[in-house]
Structures are given as structure tokens and as C-alpha cells.
Amino acid sequence: MMKKFSFIIVALLLVLTACSNSENSSGSSSGNVTLKYWIWDKNQLPAMQDIAKEFEKKHPKINVKIEVTPWEQYWSKLETAATGNSLPDVFWMNGPNIVKYASNNMLLPINDQIKKDNVDLSNYPKALVDLYTVEGKHYGLPKDFDTIGLWYNKKLFDEAKVPYPDETWDWAKLKEAAKKLTNPSKGVWGIAAAMENQSNYYNTIFQNGGTVISDDMKKSGYDSPETIEGLKFWTDLIKDKVSPTQAQMTETKPNNLFESGKVAMMFAGSWMQIEFAQNDYTKDKVDVTVLPKGKKRAVVIHGLTSVISANTPHKKEAWEFVKYLGSKEAALIQAKTGTQIPAYNGTQKDWVESNKKFNLQVFIDSAKYATPLPISKDTSKWWDLETEYFKKAWGQEMSPEQAAKEVAKKMNELLSKE
Amino acid sequence: MSRSIGVKGKRINWIIHAILIIGALIMVTPFIWMILTSLKTFGETTQVPPVIFPKKIQWHNYSDVFGTLPFLKFYWNTIITTLAKTVGQLFLCSLAAYAFARIQFPGKNVLFILMLTVLMVPGQVFLLPQYMIMVKLGWLNTLQALIVPGLFSAFGTFLLRQFFMSMPKELEEAAKLDGCNHFQIYWHIMLPLAKSGLIALAIFTALWSWNDLMWPLIVNSSPDKMTLSAGLASLQGQHLTNYSLLMAGSVLAIWPMILVFIFLQKQFIEGIALTGSK
Structure with missing residues (x-):
């Protein structure tokens, strides 16, 4: 009898230890850094993977791990992670949520980085740059837009x-x-x-x-x-x-x-x-x-951006990635898949041409007189x-x-x- | 006289059968619909009025889901999680239940009420505190994060305690006279007698664990630590969901449960009838 009993306990313990000591998330002795990047749309995963691959080629010491949480659960998960102080290094953000996360100091302002690396904000539609500027602080480079x-x-x-x-x-x-x-x-x-x-x-x-x-x-x-x-x-x-x-x-x-x-x-x-x-x-x-x-x-x-967690231990690497996500090169990769209109001015033509069945140019033309999606905290x-x-x-x-x-x-x- | 009763009885039988057949059809329709949808093209799934039979059967939907998601990993994670949680609950809940039902100790009532309060609080309230514990333990994105919080349940303890309470005291006294200690009574006398209760608890735990969506999604992020339900949810895009793929995935996700049901049908029905709930 005691044998059976101890068998069960041993079995339980075995299961536990078998699945523990698996991975120790990021950072290792070799100086390599793994960035976690959360997104919510499975349909955009291929484009994001291509962009990450190109980025890793340019930065061999940085790995990007993309993780998809479906839209329905994304915000609950993000909020839980924010409360538990375990936000990913970089993640997607939208207009309705930016003020809440920014004003609770969950996000890293990138004003200094933008200035230091001479990122030209006039490359993006102004309505979108403004959307992700809270109290004078920039939090993200626009990724895409929709009209x-x-x-x-x-x-x-x-x-x-x-x-x-x-x-x-x-x-x-x-x-x-x-x-x-x-x-x-x-x-x-x-x-x-x-x-x-x-x-x-x-x-x-x-x-x-x-x-x-x-x-x-x-x-x-x-x-x-x-x-x-x-x-x-x-x-x-x-x-x-x-x-x-x-x-x-x-x-x-x-x-x-x-x-x-x-x-x-x-x-x-x-x-x-x-x-x-x-x-x-x-x-x-x-x-x-x-x-x-x-x-x-x-x-x-409206359009999305990728923001950096205020608490990430890899601020420098995360900014490098965010900068690349906002680059013309990344925008072009995104345009070809047709999922979203890239925000970088001048790359939208590739999106229009990704599907010749419809008169997609109207979405780009109407951006000129567009009003940003209304939001508050x-x-x-x-x-x-x-x-x-x-x-x-x-x-x-x-x-x-x-x-x-x-x-x-x-x-x-x-x-x-x- | 007896003949007419026989005819009447037969007619009632017929009616009962007709009702049962209708009921069975209603129950099975969603499953059939799921299978049909999994074989349609994307266009056919969004048509109004709905297309019932696909024009051409799209078997490739199944290989497509297998290609886009690490299904074998999902199966493995789900089976391990479900097994561990079920075994854990059967063992730990029955131990606690036995103590609450049969052993007198100071503070027992207070403890029992405390445990009952856990039953009354909606699960979402635990989400954040449990998540924080996982963060502190460094268990995010691991299998034990899926298992450990579900190893014990207030529901299971309560269910089994009611079972143990209803058993005759004499059995226990007889065992005591024969020199059994509490653990031996629990193991040799109580557990075998409570078999149907244990089966009911096993069924509930396995089903809940198999279907649980929110917790695995919150606590784990990488695809190779996902369960079936959480992995399937990731097939939904923000603006576009390919329903035929989603349904093909769902069919793949539920067949093990259906198999288990077919093999354990008798115990399932006994167990559920016994607890009087669903």
C-alpha cells in the first residue's frame, strides 16, 4: 500500500521536474540577446517573421522571438503582464490603449533615441505620429495605417x-x-x-x-x-x-x-x-x-505601432529593433504581403500593387484628409x-x-x- | 387485456424513441456542422444562406493546420497537463475530503468554510494573483505553470467529502478494530467505495483541463508551451479568420476526448448521474 502511495508522489514529482528547468528566457553568457515581440494578428505573422529575419541578419547578436496572442485575449494578457511586471521587450500597441499604458509609465519614451539616431518623423503620416505622442513624449514609430x-x-x-x-x-x-x-x-x-x-x-x-x-x-x-x-x-x-x-x-x-x-x-x-x-x-x-x-x-x-516596455533589460537592442520596424525596408516587406498599408511614406505603392483586383489607391489618397481615431486614456x-x-x-x-x-x-x- | 397493454406500451416506446432520436440529432448537429465546415473552402464558409455540403471536399485544410501549427506539441502538452491535473486532483482532493469528513481536529469547521469560500469566488479573480505567483517562481512559459495551480480544487474536495460523509461509520470502526490507521482506512476502505465519485471528479477535471483557454493563454506565450485550446485560438486573426481551418483544427483537437468518451461511456453516465450536475 505504502508502495502505491509513494509511487503516486514520485510520479507527480517526476512530471513536475520533467517540465521545469526548461528554458531561462533571455540573455546568456555569450552576449546574445533575445527580444520578445508580442503581436495579435496571425495573418501578419509571416510579414513580421520576414522582418525579424532581416533584422537578425543585420544584428547577429540579437534574436527576435515573435509570439502571437489572438486579438480577443491580447489586451487581457497584456494587462496581466503589465501588472505582473513581465511585459515583453517590444509589443504591438493601438490608439485606444496608448494613453493608458504611457501614462502608467509602462512604456519607454523614445525621444532621445529618435534625436540621437536622426530618425525623421516626417516620413510618417502626421496623424499617426501624433497618435503615439503622449504629453510630448514619443512612444513608437508608426507601423501601418488603415482608412x-x-x-x-x-x-x-x-x-x-x-x-x-x-x-x-x-x-x-x-x-x-x-x-x-x-x-x-x-x-x-x-x-x-x-x-x-x-x-x-x-x-x-x-x-x-x-x-x-x-x-x-x-x-x-x-x-x-x-x-x-x-x-x-x-x-x-x-x-x-x-x-x-x-x-x-x-x-x-x-x-x-x-x-x-x-x-x-x-x-x-x-x-x-x-x-x-x-x-x-x-x-x-x-x-x-x-x-x-x-x-x-x-x-x-488609425494605425499600429510597436512600443518598448519601460522595464526591459535590453533597452538598446529593443530600440534597434523598433527603429528597424519603422524603417523603409521593413515597410516594403510588409507592403508586399498586402495585409496592412505600411505607414512609411512612399512605400504604399507596393501595397496598392500587391492586389490589382481592387482600386486600393483610394485608401492612400483619402489619408490626406483623414482624422485620427478618437481616443482618451x-x-x-x-x-x-x-x-x-x-x-x-x-x-x-x-x-x-x-x-x-x-x-x-x-x-x-x-x-x-x- | 394484456395484449392492449402491450400495444400501448409499444406505442409509448415509439414516442420515446422518436423524441430521443430528435434529441440525438440536435446534439450531434454542431459536430456534423463542424466536420462539414472543416471540409469547405473559405468562400463557402461565409455564404448566406449557408452552404451545407462543400462542392469539392477540401481535405487539404487538415494538412494546412498541421503545417501552420505544431499540433503534436499541442497534443503532448494537453495530454500531460490533463493527466497530471486529474491524477493530482483525485489524490489530493480525496485526502482532504477524507480529513474533512472523518477526522475531528480543532479549527476544522473554520478551515472547511474557508475552503468553501474558494468555491464561491469566480475564477477570474484568481487570475492575477496566480499569475503573480508564477512570475515570482519564474514559471512563465512552462508546463508546470499549467499544471500546478490546477492540482487541487475546492470543488473536488467538496464533492468527495459529501461522498465520504454518506458512508456508514461502522465500516470505519470495523477497520479500526482490525488495527488500521487513518491512512489505511482511507486507502483500503474509503477510496474503493467512493469509486463512482472519483470517476465523476476525474471526468470533470479532465474536461475542464482539456478545454481551459484563458489561463494557458495568459501564462504561456510560446507555441511549444501551448495547449490545444490556446493554440487553436491563435488561428483567429484580428480582421480575418479562416473558419474552415479553425474547424479542421477543432476536429483534430476534440477527437481524443470523443474516443475517451466512447470507451468510458458507462462510467461517464454513472458518474454524472450520481452528482446530479453537468
Whole structure:
């Protein structure tokens, strides 16, 4: 009996020791340094690996270990790691989260390094450099950007004998075309008015001269009439029955409706081009153009960057890597895979040429008049508010005015606490 | 007379069977859908209305997942983790449960209540403290980080304690008269009698361990220290997920569990019926 008992204990111990003493993460006697680099998009892994390989060739003493955590869990993991003081050396950061991490001193400012190595910040779109500058400190060199375009289904336009959308279109023209394209007997809608901020209503808010948040990040813009009208643009499309209802779009994602020829138009980001090009249905039936004009032209721009952990023991090597990630060479590698538009000015042509099926140039052209994605320190808190109330407005349970005013009130409360 | 009862009985049998068949179909549909999706092209998976049967069967989805992810490593990690956690819980929880059920010692009630409170707190609350412990131990990105926090559970202890409580005291007294000490009573008398409870606990632990997603994702980062569930999650891109690949991976991930179920069907059902929960 005692034998059996001790057997179990020994077995347990064996398992434990078998898996321990495996690796001792980074740094070793030979002077080699391993940098950990966290990213969240599996589809961009090949491009990142190619960039890392080129970097290792130039810096034989530095190894880069790329680790992917899926988007859904990335931020929980990062937050846990930040609390546990075990952030990776270099990792992806986005607009909505930058202020939170920067103001909690989790990130290494790179002003001195930029100055010392003469990195020219005018190589990147200004909106993106500004996005990653918090209280005068730079935290990252822009990696990529995305803008929004009007995607349309050529086949459905031909069938309804409506001319394809182009840069002459404005809001009225879009609504008129949507009406003509809608064909209830075939189950086809003119447009998908999804409740999406970056892809949809932020664009129309800016086109109408509205704001989402004041420049000092202290006040919500949702109580201004211009902003409310930017929301009404979408809720009216549902009310006029030229878009599927909120319930229908919850059931089937607008992307999938578009990919099945059920909606003729949708606002969608440059990142969708890969999916549309891979899909058997959309690959030769759809194209893209600039967003229709409101009172003025506007589009939301956003992009990622790679930041350095404030506590990394390899500050010098991490900066070398970040500098390379922001270089023209890295941008060109990234461009060829087509996943994201590289941020380095002059390399975007390669991205446009990575896929000749669609008129991708519109995404680059619209960057000239783009507005950065609105953010604050705790962006996700008021993004949740938007979802909570606009769901009701999109579901026609609440007027857009009422929903916007509620959001403005609660958002102002949140912002006053930041 | 007896004939008519027979006919009636037969009819009721028919109805019961019909209901059961419908129920079985409902239960099995997601699995069939998963297998069908794993054989479709990417375009077919996003169509509305949905395409039910792929036009051409895409077997290469399976080799593609095997090519993109280190599946053998995932299997190994998952099996080791699951086995270690199950064995650990069976042993440690039953020891604790026996003490709580049968041994009188000062502070027992306080300890028991303390342990019950662990049951009441949602698991997410432990995430950060457990992570900090792993950081302090230098165990990030290791297999023992997956195993050790799951070696013991309040749930298992509670479950087995209820089992031991329901056993007749006389058995224990008889054993004592024969000169058994506590450990011998536990090992020779109690454990064999609590077999169905132990099996139930083993099933729960194995299932939870096999499916656990958040903890492995948080504590481990490199692909060769990932479990199946965490590795599969990494197939999801931010804007684009290839569902046929994801489903092919899922099929590969669940077949060992399905095999285990087929072989241990009887014990599974006994164990679960016994605890009255799912």
C-alpha cells in the first residue's frame, strides 16, 4: 500500500521536474540577446517573421522571438503582464490603449533615441505620429495605417442599372442609389448600416463637421447637432428599409451579407481587401471607392505601432529593433504581403500593387484628409457606452438624439475622472 | 387485456424513441456542422444562406493546420497537463475530503468554510494573483505553470467529502478494530467505495483541463508551451479568420476526448448521474 502511495508522489514529482528547468528566457553568457515581440494578428505573422529575419541578419547578436496572442485575449494578457511586471521587450500597441499604458509609465519614451539616431518623423503620416505622442513624449514609430472606403458589388449595380459610385458621390447620391439597389423580392439591400464606430459612424460624424471627443480629451462631442446628424445618417438608412435591420445584422455579420451578394454597398476598412480577394464570390465582383462626401470629405485613420516596455533589460537592442520596424525596408516587406498599408511614406505603392483586383489607391489618397481615431486614456469605457446606447438607436427603440445625449452625459462623467 | 397493454406500451416506446432520436440529432448537429465546415473552402464558409455540403471536399485544410501549427506539441502538452491535473486532483482532493469528513481536529469547521469560500469566488479573480505567483517562481512559459495551480480544487474536495460523509461509520470502526490507521482506512476502505465519485471528479477535471483557454493563454506565450485550446485560438486573426481551418483544427483537437468518451461511456453516465450536475 505504502508502495502505491509513494509511487503516486514520485510520479507527480517526476512530471513536475520533467517540465521545469526548461528554458531561462533571455540573455546568456555569450552576449546574445533575445527580444520578445508580442503581436495579435496571425495573418501578419509571416510579414513580421520576414522582418525579424532581416533584422537578425543585420544584428547577429540579437534574436527576435515573435509570439502571437489572438486579438480577443491580447489586451487581457497584456494587462496581466503589465501588472505582473513581465511585459515583453517590444509589443504591438493601438490608439485606444496608448494613453493608458504611457501614462502608467509602462512604456519607454523614445525621444532621445529618435534625436540621437536622426530618425525623421516626417516620413510618417502626421496623424499617426501624433497618435503615439503622449504629453510630448514619443512612444513608437508608426507601423501601418488603415482608412475606410466604400465597397460595392458591381454585379448588383449592373442589375439595378445604377452607375458605380465614384468620387463625385455625396450623402444624397448614396441614399438615392441605396433605394434603387434595394430589392426586397430578391432579398437584396442597398447598403449595410452596421453599428460600427471606426468603419461607419465616426466617418459620417467627421464628414458632417461633428466631433466625438474634444482635442484635450476632456469633453464628449455627442451633444452637438452635427455629431447627432452623423449618427442619423445610419439610423435613417435602416428606417428607410434600404439596409438590413439591426437584428438581421446581429444574426448575420454585414461582411457575410456583402460576401453573399445580399447588400450592394458597405463602408469597410482597407484591411478587408485580403478577405474580399480570397473569397470566391467577392474576388471578381466587388470594388472600392472613396467614401461619399458630407459637408466635407473626411475619413477615419488609425494605425499600429510597436512600443518598448519601460522595464526591459535590453533597452538598446529593443530600440534597434523598433527603429528597424519603422524603417523603409521593413515597410516594403510588409507592403508586399498586402495585409496592412505600411505607414512609411512612399512605400504604399507596393501595397496598392500587391492586389490589382481592387482600386486600393483610394485608401492612400483619402489619408490626406483623414482624422485620427478618437481616443482618451480609458477609451474602451466610452466605447462600451456607445455600444450600449447606439444599439437602441440602431434598433429603432430610441431616437439617435436621445441616445447621443445619454452617451454625452455619461461620457463626460467618465472623462472628468480620467 | 394484456395484449392492449402491450400495444400501448409499444406505442409509448415509439414516442420515446422518436423524441430521443430528435434529441440525438440536435446534439450531434454542431459536430456534423463542424466536420462539414472543416471540409469547405473559405468562400463557402461565409455564404448566406449557408452552404451545407462543400462542392469539392477540401481535405487539404487538415494538412494546412498541421503545417501552420505544431499540433503534436499541442497534443503532448494537453495530454500531460490533463493527466497530471486529474491524477493530482483525485489524490489530493480525496485526502482532504477524507480529513474533512472523518477526522475531528480543532479549527476544522473554520478551515472547511474557508475552503468553501474558494468555491464561491469566480475564477477570474484568481487570475492575477496566480499569475503573480508564477512570475515570482519564474514559471512563465512552462508546463508546470499549467499544471500546478490546477492540482487541487475546492470543488473536488467538496464533492468527495459529501461522498465520504454518506458512508456508514461502522465500516470505519470495523477497520479500526482490525488495527488500521487513518491512512489505511482511507486507502483500503474509503477510496474503493467512493469509486463512482472519483470517476465523476476525474471526468470533470479532465474536461475542464482539456478545454481551459484563458489561463494557458495568459501564462504561456510560446507555441511549444501551448495547449490545444490556446493554440487553436491563435488561428483567429484580428480582421480575418479562416473558419474552415479553425474547424479542421477543432476536429483534430476534440477527437481524443470523443474516443475517451466512447470507451468510458458507462462510467461517464454513472458518474454524472450520481452528482446530479453537468
